Amino acid sequence: MALLQIVEPGETTAPHQHRLAVGIDLGTTNSLVATVRSGMSVVLNDVQGHSLLPSVVRYLADGRVEIGRTAEKHRSLDPKNTIVSVKRLMGRGRGDIAHGETLPHDFVDGEGMVRIRTIAGIKSPVEVSAEILKVLRQRAEAALGGELIGAVITVPAYFDDAQRQATKDAARLAGLNVLRLLNEPTAAAIAYGLDNASEGVFAVFDLGGGTFDISILRLSKGIFEVLATGGDSALGGDDFDHRVFCWIIEQAGLRPLSPHDARLLQAHAREAKEYLSSHGEAPITIKLGSGEYVDLLLTTDSFTEITRTLVQKTLTATKKALRDAGLTVGDIRGVVMVGGSTRMPQIQQAVAELFGQEPLNNLDPDKVVALGAAMQANLLAGNRAAGDDWLLLDVIPLSLGLETMGGLVEKVIPRNSTLPIARAQEFTTFKDGQTALAIHIVQGERELVADCRSLGRFELRGIPPLVAGAARIRVTFQVDADGLLSVTAREQSTGCEAHIEVKPSYGLSDDEIAVMLKESFTHAGDDAFRRALREAQVEAQRLLEATRSALEDSSTLLSPAERETIDRAIVKLEAVMLGDDRRAIDAAMQALGAATEDFAARRMNQSVQRALAGKTIDQISP
Amino acid sequence: MMSDLDFAADHFALFGLPRSQQLDSAALDLRFRQLQTEVHPDRHVQAGDAGQRLSMQWASRVNEAYQTLKNPLRRALYLLQLTGHDPQVENNTAMPADFLFRQMELRESVAEARRDGDEGVLEAARLQLVQEIAAVHRRLIELMDGEHEYVAASGLVRQLMFQEKLLGEIDDALEVVAS
Known part of the structure; x- marks a missing residue:
């Protein structure tokens, strides 16, 4: 049927x-x-x-x-x-x-x-x-x-x-x-x-192979709102393996190790760790390259002892996230365990003790x-x-800032700000006649630039020569929903604007990626050209559908002349989208985007007003 | 009235809340979610580049307004700015002597606890400071909404900035002590 x-x-x-x-x-x-x-x-x-x-x-x-x-x-x-x-x-x-x-x-x-x-x-x-x-x-x-x-x-x-x-x-x-x-x-x-239709504040404790995250979220009426997040991007199951690895070396008095033996030891260390998740002790027997044997027994107690500081690190980060969220353990409705490394019993136990409840492992x-x-x-x-x-509201995990005089960090966006977010900060020149300004973007919580991660540097040129302190330079940070940053700087004291946009790329430029892509497609026998064209066609189709449904929805927001401009842009896009000229499709899409810009802004205002009106009704009804 | 609402509306108008230091935080939270449900980029995935940009600007705007209104100190600063009062945070450093004395005392005990690695003392200091800050928040509501004493309120706002900075230092110390 x-x-x-x-x-x-x-x-x-x-x-x-x-x-x-x-x-x-x-x-x-x-x-x-x-x-x-x-x-x-x-x-x-x-x-x-x-x-x-x-x-x-x-x-x-x-x-x-x-x-x-x-x-x-x-x-x-x-x-x-x-x-x-x-x-x-x-x-x-x-x-x-x-x-x-x-x-x-x-x-x-x-x-x-x-x-x-x-x-x-x-x-x-x-x-x-x-x-x-x-x-x-x-x-x-x-x-x-x-x-x-x-x-x-x-x-x-x-x-x-x-x-x-x-x-x-x-x-x-x-x-x-x-x-x-x-x-x-x-x-x-x-x-x-979504599986459990849960409501309330939850903690997600995520210990993977190489990373640890703790997030505190509020689940309410289909909105997942991250309140705070914390962790360590270099702490995971690998570190527990490494502790066992070092323990084996120490117990057996081995050193130095050949690369082959080191690999062997690492594999056995990991096996022993995994074995301890369901057994009280793990026998370790290794035949080294030299023909020598290593024969040891790792008990749960020794394992807990040698990994205590690692577990402690996860608890410290968890407490910090709770503080950032302005909550205490009593506010947490449940703790969801994620990542293979949460199978370790000492992790389960430590989390249960901290929160005073059994973690969720279902x-x-x-x-x-x-x-x-x-x-x-x-x-x-x-x-x-x-x-x-449902809707997801996530946060930025680490503060973003700028280097100021004396190697200090001026925070522009604090950690745990809900995304997307834009913040501007004003700066000025410190020398008479200064026409350029170096801008250094950093990420981290420490006060000194040297202790934070450098994300990128750029120079704003073309500042009009004025006395020190007279120029007004507005630096805007925009972080999108992916948590990625772009920075704009503008000199605005004289109305003459210098403008620059920076996306730190960490070694791989767009050109490099384009070359690598082309190479990889040649290897895979795929056709990069056809693929790009198909992508553009799909995008164009999506844009057309969205525009048509917007027009159906709120055509009253448009004057007949505006409507005609949009209709013409639609016809133009429809005409080129089935052809094989990707540039023409891109151009027609941009034209349609430009033609609908005001319309989109009006629609957004309308929906914001609808949200307001919606609340008034909620309040009136019992 | 509704038609006045646009991107340039002030934070209180955007959230449909009265312009006051006293705030219905449940209404603020509810309104925040309703607004994000309308404007968030994830709700406009098909809108093309221009539409996505517009929605990102709106969502950033709503987030900024929410953060400003949610935090009592930032709310007070914003309200002073809206009503044309300069809180003189940069140039007025005068504080009552007993307040300064109390701050110095707390600072010293935090520094000492940090040296000694005493988590208990730090937690206790934090709790006490949080309570003191809450009392200042209550007094700010009286001064700003009831008595309209903006100069006195500005003085309190400057004290609050001191206290929040100290709270940050305690949190740092707690982190250092725990690791």
């Missing part, structure tokens, strides 16, 4: 128009892809039925690349060219990498980000991550039988601007249209909250992030169905 669907104005939910979109959890240890099918969020498996793709990439001499299980299998044979936990390197300089000395790779300093020398050449962490994302894209396209309109990629909530930008670059390199970068704990909260901690991301992707792709009426 065919069911009729009632569609509200502005919604496009005809089944044949379902737009393919996925959520991707790009993890330190494993990665996953999920999608919403018939209203249900599901993880997509590979042909062998595996849902987890190990985040491992191996480069071979002949230019081939192994990804996932195959790469993992060859890891101890070819440690130098097999890259694991690449997420820890994203947007990071060489000095930022924890335990870098124990990694088997040849690191090369790169602009903005460390690079890895492999047998197939020097690779940036962005390229390595793109290999993982490509496999997931192909998996999704094969399973869903079509091209993806876009993806929501999850990132640790505590990722800074450089790490977010690197992740977005990796997705673009993998041929994915990024609908949104979504914070992992927020993704988990969506999956949990969703698979490995999958919940991807499932939530898929739900957000479905919404952002325009597949909003009746009842899908």
Whole structure:
């Protein structure tokens, strides 16, 4: 029996128009892809039925690349060219990498980000991550039988601007249209909250392979509002492995280790940690390269002891997030556990003690992030169905500021501000006749520039020469819903405006990405040109649909002349969109956008007024 | 009246709330969610580049207004600015002697607790300061809404800035002590 669907104005939910979109959890240890099918969020498996793709990439001499299980299998044979936990390197300089000395790779300093020398050449962490994302894209396209309109990629909530930008670059390199970068704990909260129709304040405790996040959210009538977030973008299961690794070396009196033995020890350390999640003690037996044996027994008590400071770090960050939210543990309705590392009993116990309640473990901690991301992707792709009426309000995890005199930081946007956000700050010149101003953008909580992360520098030129202190330079920070920053500076004392826009790119320029994309398409036998054209056509179709439904909705806001201008732009776009001239399509889309600008602004005012009117009715009704 | 509302409306008008230091925070929260439901970029995903930009500006505007109204200190500063009173935060550093003495005392005990790593003392100091700040918030409402004593209110606002800075220092100390 065919069911009729009632569609509200502005919604496009005809089944044949379902737009393919996925959520991707790009993890330190494993990665996953999920999608919403018939209203249900599901993880997509590979042909062998595996849902987890190990985040491992191996480069071979002949230019081939192994990804996932195959790469993992060859890891101890070819440690130098097999890259694991690449997420820890994203947007990071060489000095930022924890335990870098124990990694088997040849690191090369790169602009903005460390690079890895492999047998197939020097690779940036962005390229390595793109290999993982490509496999997931192909998996999704094969399973869903079509091209993806876009993806929501999850990132640790505590990722800074450089790490977010690197992740977005990796997705673009993998041929994915990024609908949104979504914070992992927020993704988990969506999956949990929508599943359980929860209301109240929840904490999401997310300990993954390499990152730790804590987020405090208020769930109320379909709005997920992040109140505060905190964490450590370099703390995860890997660090617990490392503690066991060091313990083995110390107990067995080993040193120095060959690279092969080090790999072996690391693997056994991880196994022992995982074994302790369901047993009281873990026997460790290793045959070293020399033929010697290591034979040890790791008890739960010793494991708890050697990892105590790591657990303490998570609790400290949790308390700080609670303080930032202006809440105490008593306000928390439930604690949702996310990430494979929350399986460790001492973590479960520590969290239960801190909050005075048993944590919630009813969703698979490995999958919940991807499932939530898929739900957000479905919404952002325009597949909003009746009842899908929820909204996400996330925050920026780290404060953004500018360097001022004496190497001090002037905060412009404080951490935990709800996104999107724009803030302006005024500065002036300190010398007579000064015509340029250097602007240095930093991220972090400390007072000294040297202790914060440098995001970018730019120079504002063309300031009219005035006496010191007379020029007024307004620097505006805009952070979008992805948590990404752009900065504008304007001199406004004389009405003569200098204007500059900066998007810090951390080593990969748009041109570099374009070249890499072209190369990767040639390798994959894909046609970059056709793909770009199809994307433009889909975009044009979306814009037309949105414009038509807006016109139907509120045509009274337009004069006949304005209406005619818009109609002409529509006709023009319709005429070119089926052709193969992508530039013409882009131009026609821009023209339609310009023609509807005032109309859109009026519509927005109208809907804001509607929100006000709505509340008056709520208040009157009992 | 409704038709006056646009992007340039003041924060109170945007949230349909009376212009006062006293605030119905439940109404503020409710209105914030209603407004974001209308303007947030995620609600306009099909709108094209220009529409997305417009929606980002609106959502930023609503967030800024919400943050300003939600925080009593920022609300007071904003209200003073709206009513044309300069709180002189940059150039007037005069404070009552007993207030300064109390601040110095608290500062010293925080510094000492930080040195000694005494989390308990810090937590207690924090709690006490939070209560003192709440008392100042109540007094500000009386001064601004009831007595219209804006000069006295400005003095209190300057004290509040002191106290909030100290609160930040206690939080920093707590973090240092805990790690």
